[in-house]
Amino acid sequence: MNVNFTPGPSQLFYTVADHARVAFKENIPSISHRSKKFESIFQKATDGLKELLGVPNDYAIFFTSSATEIWEKSIQNLVENSSVHFVNGAFSNRYFEIATQLGKKALKIEAALGQDFSSIAIENYPTELIALTQNETSTGVSITNAFIQEIRTKNPEALIAVDAVSSLPYPAIDYEKVDTVFFSVQKGFGLPAGLGVWMVNPKCIAKAENLLCKGISIGSYHNIPTLLLNAKKNQTTETPNVLGIYLLSCVVEDFLRIGIKKIRQETDYKAAILYQALSTHALLKPFVTNPTAQSKTVIVADCGEHTARLSSFLAEHGLQAGDGYGALKKTQLRFANFPAHSKEQFELLVDLIGQFA
Amino acid sequence: MNVNFTPGPSQLFYTVADHARVAFKENIPSISHRSKKFESIFQKATDGLKELLGVPNDYAIFFTSSATEIWEKSIQNLVENSSVHFVNGAFSNRYFEIATQLGKKALKIEAALGQDFSSIAIENYPTELIALTQNETSTGVSITNAFIQEIRTKNPEALIAVDAVSSLPYPAIDYEKVDTVFFSVQKGFGLPAGLGVWMVNPKCIAKAENLLCKGISIGSYHNIPTLLLNAKKNQTTETPNVLGIYLLSCVVEDFLRIGIKKIRQETDYKAAILYQALSTHALLKPFVTNPTAQSKTVIVADCGEHTARLSSFLAEHGLQAGDGYGALKKTQLRFANFPAHSKEQFELLVDLIGQFA
Numbered sequence: 001m002n003v004n005f006t007p008g009p010s011q012l013f014y015t016v017a018d019h020a021r022v023a024f025k026e027n028i029p030s031i032s033h034r035s036k037k038f039e040s041i042f043q044k045a046t047d048g049l050k051e052l053l054g055v056p057n058d059y060a061i062f063f064t065s066s067a068t069e070i071w072e073k074s075i076q077n078l079v080e081n082s083s084v085h086f087v088n089g090a091f092s093n094r095y096f097e098i099a100t101q102l103g104k105k106a107l108k109i110e111a112a113l114g115q116d117f118s119s120i121a122i123e124n125y126p127t128e129l130i131a132l133t134q135n136e137t138s139t140g141v142s143i144t145n146a147f148i149q150e151i152r153t154k155n156p157e158a159l160i161a162v163d164a165v166s167s168l169p170y171p172a173i174d175y176e177k178v179d180t181v182f183f184s185v186q187k188g189f190g191l192p193a194g195l196g197v198w199m200v201n202p203k204c205i206a207k208a209e210n211l212l213c214k215g216i217s218i219g220s221y222h223n224i225p226t227l228l229l230n231a232k233k234n235q236t237t238e239t240p241n242v243l244g245i246y247l248l249s250c251v252v253e254d255f256l257r258i259g260i261k262k263i264r265q266e267t268d269y270k271a272a273i274l275y276q277a278l279s280t281h282a283l284l285k286p287f288v289t290n291p292t293a294q295s296k297t298v299i300v301a302d303c304g305e306h307t308a309r310l311s312s313f314l315a316e317h318g319l320q321a322g323d324g325y326g327a328l329k330k331t332q333l334r335f336a337n338f339p340a341h342s343k344e345q346f347e348l349l350v351d352l353i354g355q356f357a
Numbered sequence: 358m359n360v361n362f363t364p365g366p367s368q369l370f371y372t373v374a375d376h377a378r379v380a381f382k383e384n385i386p387s388i389s390h391r392s393k394k395f396e397s398i399f400q401k402a403t404d405g406l407k408e409l410l411g412v413p414n415d416y417a418i419f420f421t422s423s424a425t426e427i428w429e430k431s432i433q434n435l436v437e438n439s440s441v442h443f444v445n446g447a448f449s450n451r452y453f454e455i456a457t458q459l460g461k462k463a464l465k466i467e468a469a470l471g472q473d474f475s476s477i478a479i480e481n482y483p484t485e486l487i488a489l490t491q492n493e494t495s496t497g498v499s500i501t502n503a504f505i506q507e508i509r510t511k512n513p514e515a516l517i518a519v520d521a522v523s524s525l526p527y528p529a530i531d532y533e534k535v536d537t538v539f540f541s542v543q544k545g546f547g548l549p550a551g552l553g554v555w556m557v558n559p560k561c562i563a564k565a566e567n568l569l570c571k572g573i574s575i576g577s578y579h580n581i582p583t584l585l586l587n588a589k590k591n592q593t594t595e596t597p598n599v600l601g602i603y604l605l606s607c608v609v610e611d612f613l614r615i616g617i618k619k620i621r622q623e624t625d626y627k628a629a630i631l632y633q634a635l636s637t638h639a640l641l642k643p644f645v646t647n648p649t650a651q652s653k654t655v656i657v658a659d660c661g662e663h664t665a666r667l668s669s670f671l672a673e674h675g676l677q678a679g680d681g682y683g684a685l686k687k688t689q690l691r692f693a694n695f696p697a698h699s700k701e702q703f704e705l706l707v708d709l710i711g712q713f714a
Contacts, residue, residue, distance in 0.1 A: 002384075004387050006389055009386065009388060010387065011387060012384070012386055016386075017381040020377060024369075024373075024377055027359075027361070027369070030361050030368060030369050031366060032366060033366065065551070065598070066422075066595040066597070068594065071577070072578060072579075097577075098577040101574070101577040102574055102577060103574050186386075191386075192598075192599065193386070193598060193599050194551055194552075194599070194600065194601060217458070217459055219429065219458075220429045220454075220455040220458040221425045221429060223458075238422075238425035239366060239423055239550045240550065240551060241422070241549075241551030241598060242366065242549065242550050243550075243551065244598070
């Protein structure tokens, strides 16, 4: 067995290599992105995503090259002056930094690493966009639907952007309460990297069009009006990662066959047994202690001085743990819990952690 | 036989499906983009490209998601106020349009479709960047090194950007005379789409840093200073199209084994027999009539009322011609002449054109 538990690029979903083989056999990487064949692949991917995730029909779905690109494009297209960022780790902080780099007045609301924002009193923020990170990949902290609901209630006007990079398809996001959600395919969808998925509602489209009318630069080929114009034809502006979109369409179909309910149940089960193993271990503990903030899809273990030894021990048994992020590299390990990681693999992981002394 | 002559996405180079099979076997799509393994792939690709194309050592090579992205990023990073664009078709015009969309004062110097710029007197242009399209994919017109040399002589200060999307690796560009060159991999390199290659010299780096110092927004994760910081470590800012970069590194190695001289000779041979067949045909003719302007890598046939019939005739024999571009769709066909297209395939194409009456 050889299992990659790093939170992205992670383990490929087990069907992907076969889908890729079929793609090359059928010359998918060679088809024109203006062909009917490509349009049908685009539509299968976007219709399938809407069905799988429960995305309302009035959302548009765009393809970019990465979620990093969506950080940039969402700020350019949705913010004239100011954005507010809930930051509790490296990735939510990068979204904030990009807003600053693009010349916006970006405000940071910070929680300590490993904490959610439950100790912070939510206000009405005088801003155009509130950026939330549904799952902070660096620390394994999730926010709840109740938290998003509270932000919405206190901020009926601002756009709410949700970075769900390392959690979808798991979380049942209430898309009616937010305005844009995005992810990248090399995490929860178990696909090769090189594709970001950007979902926007009509309020986002109107905002981008409004900025454009005001003469504000919202970028060029990947601004929302241009993305939308092409997406309506099931096309892209540029020659895209056709193979990546094809593979996504196939894996979404696989996930629909399995059913989102089963995917969520299995994710819950795998998370429960790993958190249990960490909580009851003599040498290890979960980094995130508040149960409602514990991510189900990126589980971070505080391993202290035992970090390198545990990582080696797991590697001897074919299990590759993810390093802790940044400064926490020497004292933490991260475990992705994506649909690509089977129950049996998690049971083995938990067994080995139980043996580790 | 089934050969795709559309100029991109085009025929895959014959080794690509095997390289992809190896990639999945070795879990390349699952490796971390911060790993030593990824760094070695990045370096193999960039070192190999420098050797293959004769790119000076002081150039930096960056990966983007498409050449379309490079149009945007090159304007953002290299132009504060104004750029000059030599336009003779749809793609050179889109580069111009992107500069306009980004709020720059962009000047267009136009030639008619199918013409190069030999009738235009080159001047010293009061601009920061001169944008040249080495090979206009929509019409099959190339510019010569002598033309580029003349622009450089009359414009010693301005940056010169060369869009070589649908010609590299064929043209022997004099990289000392220009400042930035870019292409995308789904054309001459016969690879799946989803990767752009951007080569910049130190003058470009200095210009971007200068704009940044002046407080001008040059974008975020893919601005030149950030790209450079990561490229120096053989890394990328974001999680990139790892599989695409891996496949590029493999095909560059294949091309080095074949040798650039042989690739250029075969391209010349294939172009010569196709232009000959078109020039001597009773019903067809080359769209570009000036021999020095005739592209060797995208050959456009003026087929008039016979267009649809010729396209069907070739398709019956397994050869897929590219449609004419835009308004010329009904009266032209385009034939890509890339390393993926063999001499035997071109000989068959020419035979069939000879039989077409």
